[in-house]
Amino acid sequence: xxxxxxxxxxxxxxxxxxxxxxxxxxxxxxxxxxxxxxxxxxxxxxxxxxxxxxxxxxxxxxxxxxxxxxxxxxxxxxxxxxxxxxxxxxxxxxxxxxxxxxxxxxxxxxxxxxxxxxxxxxxxxxxxxxxxxxxxxxxxxxxxxxxxxxxxxxxxxxxxxxxxxxxxxxxxxxxxxxxxxxxxxxxxxxxxxxxxxxxxxxxxxxxxxxxxxxxxxxxxxxxxxxxxxxxxxxxxxxxxxxxxxxxxxxxxxxxxxxxxxxxxxxxxxxxxxxxxxxxxxxxxxxxxxxxxxxxxxxxxxxxxxxxxxxxxxxxxxxxxxxxxxxxxxxxxxxxxxxxxxxxxxxxxxxxxxxxxxxxxxxxxxxxxxxxxxxxxxxxxxxxxxxxxxxxxxxxxxxxxxxxxxxxxxxxxxxxxxxxxxxxxxxxxxxxxxxxxxxxxxxxxxxxxxxxxxxxxxxxxxxxxxxxxxxxxxxxxxxxxxxxxxxxxxxxxxxxxxxxxxxxxxxxxxxxxxxxxxxxxxxxxxxxxxxxxxxxxxxxxxxxxxxxxxxxxxxxxxxxxxxxxxxxxxxxxxxxxxxxxxxxxxxxxxxxxxxxxxxxxxxxxxxxxxxxxxxxxxxxxxxxxxxxxxxxxxxxxxxxxxxxxxxxxxxxxxxxxxxxxxxxxxxxxxxxxxxxxxxxxxxxxxxxxxxxxxxxxxxxxxxxxxxxxxxxxxxxxxxxxxxxxxxxxxxxxxxxxxxxxxxxxxxxxxxxxxxxxxxxxxxxxxxxxxxxxxxxxxxxxxxxxxxxxxxxxxxxxxxxxxxxxxxxxxxxxxxxxxxxxxxxxxxxxxxxxxxxxxxxxxxxxxxxxxxxxxxxxxxxxxxxxxxxxxxxxxxxxxxxxxxxxxxxxxxxxxxxxxxxx
Numbered sequence: 017x018x019x020x021x022x023x024x025x026x027x028x029x030x031x032x033x034x035x036x037x038x039x040x041x042x043x044x045x046x047x048x049x050x051x052x053x054x055x056x057x058x059x060x061x062x063x064x065x066x067x068x069x070x071x072x073x074x075x076x077x078x079x080x081x082x083x084x085x086x087x088x089x090x091x092x093x094x095x096x097x098x099x100x101x102x103x104x105x106x107x108x109x110x111x112x113x114x115x116x117x118x119x120x121x122x123x124x125x126x127x128x129x130x131x132x133x134x135x136x137x138x139x140x141x142x143x144x145x146x147x148x149x150x151x152x153x154x155x156x157x158x159x160x161x162x163x164x165x166x167x168x169x170x171x172x173x174x175x176x177x178x179x180x181x182x183x184x185x186x187x188x189x190x191x192x193x194x195x196x197x198x199x200x201x202x203x204x205x206x207x208x209x210x211x212x213x214x215x216x217x218x219x220x221x222x223x224x225x226x227x228x229x230x231x232x233x234x235x236x237x238x239x240x241x242x243x244x245x246x247x248x249x250x251x252x253x254x255x256x257x258x259x260x261x262x263x264x265x266x267x268x269x270x271x272x273x274x275x276x277x278x279x280x281x282x283x284x285x286x287x288x289x290x291x292x293x294x295x296x297x298x299x300x301x302x303x304x305x306x307x308x309x310x311x312x313x314x315x316x317x318x319x320x321x322x323x324x325x326x327x328x329x330x331x332x333x334x335x336x337x338x339x340x341x342x343x344x345x346x347x348x349x350x351x352x353x354x355x356x357x358x359x360x361x362x363x364x365x366x367x368x369x370x371x372x373x374x375x376x377x378x379x380x381x382x383x384x385x386x387x388x389x390x391x392x393x394x395x396x397x398x399x400x401x402x403x404x405x406x407x408x409x410x411x412x413x414x415x416x417x418x419x420x421x422x423x424x425x426x427x428x429x430x431x432x433x434x435x436x437x438x439x440x441x442x443x444x445x446x447x448x449x450x451x452x453x454x455x456x457x458x459x460x461x462x463x464x465x466x467x468x469x470x471x472x473x474x475x476x477x478x479x480x481x482x483x484x485x486x487x488x489x490x491x492x493x494x495x496x497x498x499x500x501x502x503x504x505x506x507x508x509x510x511x512x513x514x515x516x517x518x519x520x521x522x523x524x525x526x527x528x529x530x531x532x533x534x535x536x537x538x539x540x541x542x543x544x545x546x547x548x549x550x551x552x553x554x555x556x557x558x559x560x561x562x563x564x565x566x567x568x569x570x571x572x573x574x575x576x577x578x579x580x581x582x583x584x585x586x587x588x589x590x591x592x593x594x595x596x597x598x599x600x601x602x603x604x605x606x607x608x609x610x611x612x613x614x615x616x617x618x619x620x621x622x623x624x625x626x627x628x629x630x631x632x633x634x635x636x637x638x639x640x641x642x643x644x645x646x647x648x649x650x651x652x653x654x655x656x657x658x659x660x661x662x663x664x665x666x667x668x669x670x671x672x673x674x675x676x677x678x679x680x681x682x683x684x685x686x687x688x689x690x691x692x693x694x695x696x697x698x699x700x701x702x703x704x705x706x707x708x709x710x711x712x713x714x715x716x717x718x719x720x721x722x723x724x725x726x727x728x729x730x731x732x733x734x735x736x737x738x739x740x741x742x743x744x745x746x747x748x749x750x751x752x753x754x755x756x757x758x759x760x761x762x763x764x765x766x767x768x769x770x771x772x773x774x775x776x777x778x779x780x781x782x783x784x785x786x787x788x789x790x791x792x793x794x795x796x797x798x799x800x801x802x803x804x805x806x807x808x809x810x811x812x813x814x815x816x817x818x819x820x821x822x823x824x825x826x827x828x829x830x831x832x833x834x835x836x837x838x839x840x841x842x843x844x845x846x847x848x849x850x851x852x853x854x855x856x857x858x859x860x861x862x863x864x865x866x867x868x869x870x871x872x873x874x875x876x877x878x879x880x881x882x883x884x885x886x887x888x889x890x891x892x893x894x895x896x897x898x899x900x901x902x903x904x905x906x907x908x909x910x911x912x913x914x915x916x
Contacts, residue, residue, distance in 0.1 A: 031062050031090065031285045033278075034083035038069040038076040038096040039119050039165075039195075043223070044272065047249050048094070048119075051274030054316075057323050059282050071195070073100045080104050084113075090281050094118040097164045102126075114284045118277050121166045129280055131273040131294040135170035138268050138298045142171070142244060143178025145266060145300060146185070146216060149242060153184040154215035157207075159193040159200055159228060161220040168195075171220055171246070188213060193224040201227035208235050216242040222255035222267055223247070229263050246270050248301045250313030259306040269309075271296040421450035422767040430771075450767075473516050473599045473631040477624070480513040481506050481545060484554060487524050488543050494532060501540035508545070513552055514624045514632070519596040523604070526589050527556040527616050534614075535560035551602075552620050559613035568608050601626040665709030665781065666691060670699040670725065671743070672717050680712065683770050688777070696720035700728065703735055707842035709784075710777060715744035715755070723758040730759030734835055737804045737847050739780040743768065784846070804847060811844070815859045822885040826852045860884065861897055868906045875902055 035052070037045050045068060056062060065086060069076035073096055081104065083091065091108055093115065095101045102124040109115050109126035117130045146156060158175065161168035172190075179185050189210035193200035200219065204211060204227060211217065211232050219225045222245035232241055248255045248269040255267040273296055283290045301309055364371075488504040495502035524543075531541045535558045544555045563571065572594045597604040600620050608614035624632060666689040671677040674694075681690050691706060693699035696717050703711065711729065715722035722742050729735045739761040744751065755763040762776055814832050818824040829852065830840040844852050864882040867873055873881070879890035894902050 029061060032065060032086065032088050033062055033090045033092060033281055034065045034067075034080075034086065034088035035092040035094075036067050036069060036076050036079045036083065037094045038071060038073065039094045043249055043251055043254050044221070044247060047251070047254075048272035048274040050317075051272055052278050054319075054323065055275045055278035057327065059278060062278070062282060062285070064278075069096070071096055073097050076101065077104050080108070084108065088113065090114045090116070090285055092116045092118055092277050092281065093122075095120050095122050096162060098166050099123045099164070114281075116277055116280060116284075118273050119167070128284060129290050129292060129294065131276050131280060131296065133270050133273070133296040133298055135167045136174045138246060138270065139171035139174025140178050141268055141298065141300060142218060142246070143175045145268075146175075146218060146244060147178065147182045149244075149265065150185055150215060152182050155186055155188045155213055157189045157191065157210055157214040157217045158187050159191045159203075159217065159219035159224050161193065161195045161224075163192060163194075165195075168220055175218065193219060193227070195221055195224065197223045197227040199227075200224035201231055204228045204231035205235070208232075211241065212237060214241055216244065216265075218244045219246075221245060221247050221270075222249065222258060222264065225264060226253075226258065248299075248309070250310065250317060256301070256306060256310040256313060259301060259303065260310065266300060266302040269299045269301060271298070418450060418767040422769075425450060426769055426771075471595075471599065473627070474518070474633050475514045475516045475600070475624075475627055475631055476633050476635055477512050477514050478517060480511045480515065480552060480620075481508055482510065483515075483517065483520070484524060484543065484545055487521065487528065491528055491532065495541070498532065498535075499537045500532065500535055501542075503540075504543045504545075506545040507547060511545070511547065511552060513620060513622060514627060515600060515620060516596075519599065523593040523596050523618065524554070524556070526593050530589070531556055531558040531560065531614070534558070547622070550622050552622060554618040554620070555615055556618075557613065557615040562610045562612050562614055563606075563608040564610050568606055571606050572604070665689065666706060667710045667712060667777065668693065668699060668702055668706070668708040670694075670696060670711065670713040670717065670722075672714060676714075684774070684777075687774065696722070696725040699725060703729065703738070704839070707735070707839055707846070708738060709846060710739045710741070710780060712741045712743060712773075712777075715742055715751075723754060726755070726758040726760050734839055734843060736807060737784075737843060739784065741773075741776065741780075807843070808847065811855075812859060815856055816863065819860060819863050819883045820881055822880075822883045824856070824883065826856075829856070857893070861894060864890070864894065864902070865905065868902055878902070 037048065039045070049066065052064060056064060065083060065088065067079040067083065069079055076093075076096065077100065080091070080093065080101075091105075091113055093101065093105065095117070098121060101122045105115055105117075105122060106124050106126040109128075114129075115127040117127045117132075119132045121130060121132070150156075156179075158172070160172055163169075176187070179187065189207055191200070191203045191207060193203060200223075208231065211228070217225070217228055217232075219228060225243050225245040229243055233239065242265040243263060245255060245258075245264055245267045248267045250256050255264060258264040259267060273294075276294055276296065280290050280294065485504050485506075488502065491502055494500075528541070528543070535541055539559045541556070541558045544553075544557070546553050546555075572590050594604050597618055597620075602618065602620040604619070605617050606614065607617075667684060668691045669677060669680050669684070670693045671680060672694050677692055677694065681692055684690050688710075691702055691708060693702055696713070697719055699711075699713065700720075702708075713722045713725060717725075722744065726740050726742065729738060729740055740759065741762040741764060742755045742760045743764050743766060744755070745766045752763050761780060764773065764776070811829075811833065814829060815824070818828070826837060826840070830837045833840055835843070841852055844850070844855055848855055850858075860882045864878050864884075867878045867881060871878075875891065876887045879887040882890070884890035884893075891902055894905070898905060900908070
């Protein structure tokens with residue numbers, strides 16, 4: 017990170033200072049850096065290259081070497097530990113680069129200047145204050161900083177030396193807080209008994225006081241403990257504020273030395289003499305002087321903000337000046353260009369033809385490039401479409417076997433006759449696995465949503481330890497069966513983490529399933545959960561087949577099929593898992609060697625700062641536990657055609673999946689006559705041959721699909737009356753709309769409930785019966801199926817065309833309808849629940865009624881005109897059908913005579 021000073025003069029010599037910081041907590045480092053920045057504003061010839069090692073000595077050593085590559089003129093180092101930094105500092109100092117050691121000493125004299133507070137004096141001051149505050153008697157708990165750092169060593173020694181003069185003051189416990197609040201909080205929780213006895217706690221910095229204070233006031237019965245710290249930093253969460261909030265009894269100012277470091281660096285780089293050592297003074301801060309010191313600190317912070325605002329304004333003015341200067345340069349350049357163009361005008365005229373030729377060549381190249389780009393774009397578009405079709409295909413392929421698991425399981429669980437305890441238990445496991453697999457299939461298209469940026473995280477704060485333990489527990493039976501050592505280890509008993517349970521469940525389930533798939537009997541699968549810094553790690557480790565280097569490098573590639581290992585067999589498994597982990601702002605890695613096993617590591621960040629508000633929910637959805645066992649389902653033993661007569665009629669099943677076809681035949685043959693077909697083409701032949709009473713068809717069929725065959729059925733007047741049920745894995749609303757548009761009466765999504773399917777069939781048959789009654793009583797077809805209405809209208813029109821011909825027969829009617837006699841018979845019987853001859857007679861009688869109402873023709877003329885060859889037969893038949901003679905009907909003008 018680069019921190020330049022205020023704008024430097026271009027003629028002024030410029031120096032680069034490297035600064036590696038590794039001491040103290042976040043607020044301490046921030047305060048030191050702010051002091052440096054404030055002083056930098058007064059040294060325009062300096063710029064600061066800042067690197068924060070965050071309390072890691074190894075990181076600091078690397079950072080110092082990186083700074084050397086940036087050609088720095090001076091190094092400022094604030095070390096965390098004394099010994100490890102000595103070699104690298106000696107090397108830099110020998111190269112002639114001045115070194116300023118800040119805050120903490122190192123085990124070498126190879127430096128220019130040391131700047132820091134006198135930790136021995138501070139330790140003595142704290143000891144004297146504690147002795148005075150306790151009046152020479154009491155119990156003390158000391159919380160030390162990092163044991164290998166010089167401040168911790170010097171403060172502890174000086175403090176202990178002072179207390180030797182007060183034998184009645186006992187240090188009952190020394191805790192290793194390592195300068196960090198979280199570490200101090202942890203050791204405090206482990207030593208709460210000692211803290212309950214203590215009269216005073218002395219921590220080597222204010223940050224550790226805060227951690228100790230929180231534990232004491234939460235768990236300890238002793239609420240009167242006094243707290244003393246060191247640092248006295250300004251800011252809303254630091255020592256001065258803690259004093260005002262009564263958390264601290266006193267603190268001792270520990271100057272950061274940032275301002276002094278920049279001043280001394282400026283002197284050294286200017287060739288001026290500098291002291292070998294600068295000791296910074298400390299003062300005691302308590303309730304008597306905290307307000308004044310805090311006011312001064314706040315004023316300094318405000319001044320810092322004002323300086324930054326001024327620097328921003330200077331940047332703005334500088335940019336404005338630069339912009340105006342560039343405009344001037346541009347104007348001059350334009351004038352010069354204009355003169356140049358004028359001078360070369362004559363030359364350009366002569367070169368015009370050559371230039372035009374060159375432009376033509378360039379245009380041709382551009383055209384070729386454009387065609388190439390369009391070709392690449394088209395290929396990319398095609399690849400995207402292929403990928404999306406692939407997603408849909410996988411989803412559809414999985415849902416058919418799901419129907420063969422869920423449907424028979426649901427039915428068996430409802431049978432009260434099953435009393436074998438083991439059988440029912442196993443069926444419940446099969447059902448649970450089936451529904452879990454269904455949830456996974458329903459979410460398979462999530463990867464498509466991630467590509468489109470539409471997949472959102474739905475994270476809630478949950479116990480991750482319990483969550484992972486339950487998933488591992490579901491695999492215990494499988495582990496026992498395969499003689500695999502399956503274990504779960506966790507550093508924490510419980511751990512609250514923000515995560516999307518549904519998505520993380522898929523990731524861990526996928527990793528465990530594949531681990532079982534490639535781990536031999538007698539092997540092991542270990543799942544470990546641990547916390548490091550601000551992350552949680554979940555490891556799934558096995559000693560199975562392992563992966564080659566190529567397989568490992570491409571394990572997370574989408575659609576990679578070069579390896580069978582750790583995938584769903586579709587190239588989606590690990591790619592989808594990686595997408596889900598990335599949604600959590602985490603990461604997933606794999607380490608593996610062929611023949612030595614594989615380890616997958618999931619990293620998830622703690623807290624919720626990495627999540628947006630749209631990615632967080634108040635409560636996680638409940639996910640039913642699953643037992644991950646997969647067994648082959650027995651295929652039903654069934655013939656294709658039912659033998660028993662049914663009161664409902666004949667059903668044609670069109671299904672290309674043999675297992676599902678046999679299952680449907682087996683379940684439906686108990687109540688219906690069944691015909692089966694494996695394709696739409698074969699099914700159509702059987703429809704025309706048999707005219708079934710109902711058709712059940714899959715949507716995805718080889719050749720002609722379910723939508724097409726449904727449309728053909730509903731548009732052909734010979735078959736338009738037949739109800740159609742579509743069974744499909746395409747459950748999207750757009751697919752349902754397409755099915756209804758094609759003419760389907762019912763659209764069922766796989767997997768389906770067998771009982772529901774049977775009841776749906778019965779309802780369709782009952783509704784057909786009601787329609788038949790209506791059509792057979794009155795021939796008014798309003799608001800009915802259009803194709804059925806069209807068929808009956810056409811049928812009636814042909815009969816009426818030949819109504820006066822008493823010899824007009826069913827054979828002639830079927831010929832003019834373009835149907836066989838059997839097809840016509842079945843169609844009319846299905847629609848009107850009467851045979852064709854009876855319907856012809858009904859039409860003739862209706863014609864006669866119209867003539868009786870509207871004309872004065874004789875009974876003989878009406879009989880012959882309506883197609884009856886005998887007036888006597890007409891009169892007899894009319895009375896049988898209408899309970900009155902033709903004369904009585906005419907006399908009552910079409911009304912009904914009611915006789916006692």
